[in-house]
Amino acid sequence: MDHLRAILVLLHVLVISVLSFPAPVGMMTERAFSHPDTQASFQSYTDALNAVGVDIDKDEFQQLLWDAGTAFISVRRKVVAPMQPYVALTGTEQGWRMFGSVNRRPAWLRVELKQDGAWRTIYEMRSDEYTWRRQQLDQERVRAVVNNFSWLHSKRTYEDFGLWLARRAAEDFPDATHLRTSMVRRALPPPDELRAHGMPEGTVLWETEYSLDKHR
């Protein structure tokens, strides 16, 4: 019995170790590789390698990572396949990549409302001024949803979310006609610029308008 228990415990340890092993799961896409922050990281690594005498340019470095990453993912997929039923039943999924890369050009969700022919902002992420449904929209699980949009990922989900906001606005503002959502992207400034000028205005992206009449 002791031996069987030891084997089972070690199998569990093996499964969580293999699944935890760093792997670029979900990152081996052209979209992820071409993200400006990722490109900046590639350039910084290339510069660092060049500084210690390794002759490689950014494109070669990127190709090297792509080839190694796709090969590794392919092998990993085969290794973890037999583990999946155990993992699914026991909730022992791993994958710990917290703040692996930091968003240096995040986008803020902004919600505007059209009333009496004029637009006004009713919600903006982390704003103390525009606070419509703040308790709901600032809850941690909603933050996780909106965090994807902050990276400008998941546009279809963003539009679904906008539609939900439109339905709630139709209930909360009976005389409003339209709702508009957008993501305002700002490059996070270095400390001296932040002290001198505060946060930049930002660029409005993903602007989407919803008529509220159809939700009443």
Next chain:
Amino acid sequence: MSAARPGPWARIVARIAHKEPATPLALFRIAMGLSVLYTLLPMLRDDVVRLVWMDRAYGGFRTLTPHHWLLDAVGGASDASVTVLVGAAVVTGVLLIIGLGGRVTAFAALQLMIALFEINSGSGGGHDRLHTNGLWLLVLAPSTATLSLDCWITSKGILARSDRKDATTRSFLSTRPVAAWPRYVAVFQLVLVYGTTGLQKLGQEWMPWGDFRALYYAILAPSWQRYPTDWVADLYPLTQVGTAVTWLWEVGAPLLLLAFWYRATRDRPGFLRRLSNRIDLRSIYLAIGAFFHISLWLMMNLGPFSLVTMSFYLCAYHHDEYAALWARLTGGRARRSTSADAQPPQAAAD
């Protein structure tokens, strides 16, 4: 003539068969129960369950087609089924805290939380996986052997069969030895979490050539801010130090395993072993972690992340250490493990 030293496999088997009082596992169970409640109750308070876990047809924001046997059984991400699952999960959280139902409660909590987290994975994070991993360990561990209603209920039966005069006295506490290995696996899980997240912090902002700006940017980014953070510009050098220390501390997670190894082999020679045990490297490592988690909790809204992660910390200490701490706090005598624990002296506090 001395007996031959057992081989590596025999030593592994003996270590995994080792038993000790269940106090650390019971504390872990209570903390996990609190974390389950800390996950669900704010969602109920803020009316977020419907928004993220119910299908669009029931007031959610998107069409949801989750695949889990429990969701299939109750009818998917509908109003009624999600309400039932969340309600049942809250009940299991309470039962974990009071220690009623043993492994059955832990298994129910596990399956409920897997089902709920499965509904809309885009609304979760690493803390969801930490919950399910921790709950699975509680399924495997007899964590209600002490500090529990289960203990109180069963203690009368145990005492009635003994010769003790106080056989009618019930107790919430017991030093009955149980399997220690779930505690070891919990610590190993913690090392995996920290070590592998550190190894995957590859963005240039974590590196010297990125000017160690990761924490500065993370604090400024809007997704998780708890309060406005423009002040961070004035603390920029501190954030750089914090970035470097965070990365080194995370990739240094295997030191925690080394500290445990040194504690378990404290009778062997070696300067590093003596030093590690004298300064209690394990507690230093965990104290740094606690500082980071509390700082994160103060500055960022990451839900139950800090709570569920630090729940695993409770498994880093032996029953005797908790007993000694309790005795210090109350001025009483420590209720140390008995000879029935059958553990070698060097393992008593590993």
